[in-house]
Amino acid sequence: MVPDDSGLPDAHRATVAATWSLSIEHADRLRPTGLARPMLHLVALPNPNGIPATVLTSRPALAYLTEHRTPDGGTDPDLSPRAVGVDDATDALRCLHRLSLVDHTPAPLTRRCASTTLSNVPPAKPYPRRT
Numbered sequence: 001m002v003p004d005d006s007g008l009p010d011a012h013r014a015t016v017a018a019t020w021s022l023s024i025e026h027a028d029r030l031r032p033t034g035l036a037r038p039m040l041h042l043v044a045l046p047n048p049n050g051i052p053a054t055v056l057t058s059r060p061a062l063a064y065l066t067e068h069r070t071p072d073g074g075t076d077p078d079l080s081p082r083a084v085g086v087d088d089a090t091d092a093l094r095c096l097h098r099l100s101l102v103d104h105t106p107a108p109l110t111r112r113c114a115s116t117t118l119s120n121v122p123p124a125k126p127y128p129r130r131t
Helices: 011-028 035-045 058-066 086-098
Strands: 102-104 110-113
Touching: 011 035, 011 086, 035 058, 035 086, 058 102, 086 102
Parallel strands: none
Antiparallel strands: 102 110
């Protein structure tokens, strides 16, 4: 757990933010590429205390991940315009877990986002409503 800004020396505030940023960028480069950042947005939004796995692999969540997948400049064959599937979403959660950005246990229970992660996740782009 990271103390509030008043509890850290000036140089350390930037170091913690940079560490989180690098971790998120690295997670986004792991396969399935481009899904860690949008998955982190989903995990951080509803409830930091736990989210059922079925919510994070539901049709609306998969549509969000497909639409908000981080582009890589077209260099990764894994990053195609195809729709994101349940296995891709689960793999993105595992990547975030591997880098200690979320707590993911492969069971039908819940996924939690660390409170320090919540304070460092950049705001998500608004999801456009379809009419």
